[in-house]
Amino acid sequence: MSQLAALWNHPDFQFVFWALVKIVIIMHAMLGAVSYAIYAERKIAGHMQARTGPNRVGPWGLFQPLADVGKLFLKEEFTPDGANKVIFHIAPALAVIPALVTFSVIPFGPTDPFQITNINVGLLLFLAMSSIAVYAITLGGWSSNNKYALLGGLRSSAQMISYELSMGISTIPILLMSGTMSLVDIVHAQAHGPLPFVPGWYVFTVPGFIAFSIFMITALAETNRAPFDLPEAESELVAGFHTEYSSMKWALFFLGEYAAVFAISSVAIVLFLGGWHGPFLPPNLQFLWFLAKLSALVFFFIWVRWTFPRFRYDQLMHLGWKVLLPISVLNLVATAIWVYVRNNR
């Protein structure tokens, strides 16, 4: 009995145990949030197109996500004849995992219960996970043994590699200004602005604002959201990379897309929008500010999708390589000079 107590009180055990508890809570909160993000998307899309959106299941259609999930569970699992079976089954899981892993480094609030881990390469972990996310779509498209799916997969790998560069470079000015790669410390560095009434969020600095604009554009491309949804362009490629997927495997791709939207929005909040910082709330409730900013950014993603038409493929490459990349590199150089001058005055 005393050995059990000793094990329980061991700091390593305590860390692992509470990390697991937080992971379970955040994962389930995220899955719930994702299903209601789909409801929100349909409602907002409806109102933007002068319809009402789903309103039959439950009050205001609030039980629609449950009905959708139930329907998806009961659908037939279908695997094409010439598909590479193993990779065909792995790809949907790969779509969800990177987005969920990203949440392990996101600080939702200033106190310990709201942070799973605080590692000193948190930003790099996010970039690593977003670069791993390419595999899901590429492999899903390839293993289906379908020409449309393959084209979607190829488009996606070209697109995500192109935009990853600009995204990575647009985050470096934040590293220069805060001097750290830990996401918690980046949020701490934004606590106080130079003037009262102006928060110290990096989006309110000139390089930070440019970086934020680039980051949000590349975020749309990295999550394959419209106007960058060429991998699943339904008017050209039937349904793109997920043409052959059905039932829960298809749902996992859908889930992965929304989880990636949540993850990338959280990172944008941490890097540019001051994380949990906001007035009026005590430290233990400041995660509400984080959630408010997260809702605003997710709304932004939905808003953009139902506003802009899809890019043509050469326009996409032109924007990525000839516009965003030079601007982000120039922004990086300018920030480096500015930080150097500020530190050596």
Add this chain to the structure above:
Amino acid sequence: MIPILFVGFAALLVGCSLMVILHRNPVTSALWLVLGFVSLAGLYLLLQAEFLAMVQIIVYAGAIMVLFLFVIMYLNLKRDREEGIGHLMRRTIGWGIGAVLLVEAVLLLRHKWVPGPLAEPGEGVWGNTIAIGRLLYSRYLFPFEITSILLLVAMVGAVLIGRGGVGVKSERPGE
């Protein structure tokens, strides 16, 4: 705890590397290589080289291997062809290099190896990212710059080949 993790990652790395060369399907081989890179990143983490571990995943697993896969899928390679003089030659060269490496390994392992002194952790520095940056821009500045120039030359060459030679006017599709 750390020895267990080391054995786990090392076994994973060896297993993945074996699968890379034993599997017939090039796409599957490439995927095993990705898993090998990730387990190597795990080994770096155990050595407290967290920057290196993350860069390993970003650069190798996230960028280089995606390009590899891209090329394999684009060329639509189904399987290795197993006949012809080329195959025989490759097999001979492979066995030759393998034998040389084996002899070299035996000769090296006959020495008794003593692990050198570990580098002192930096004073008040949390993690080694800053230390790597300082070293790269002071002691290893010359190799660093040479590497960047090499990459720049490769980039210019790629652009030139992509345009189809000197003096060719590039055509933008859709116009």
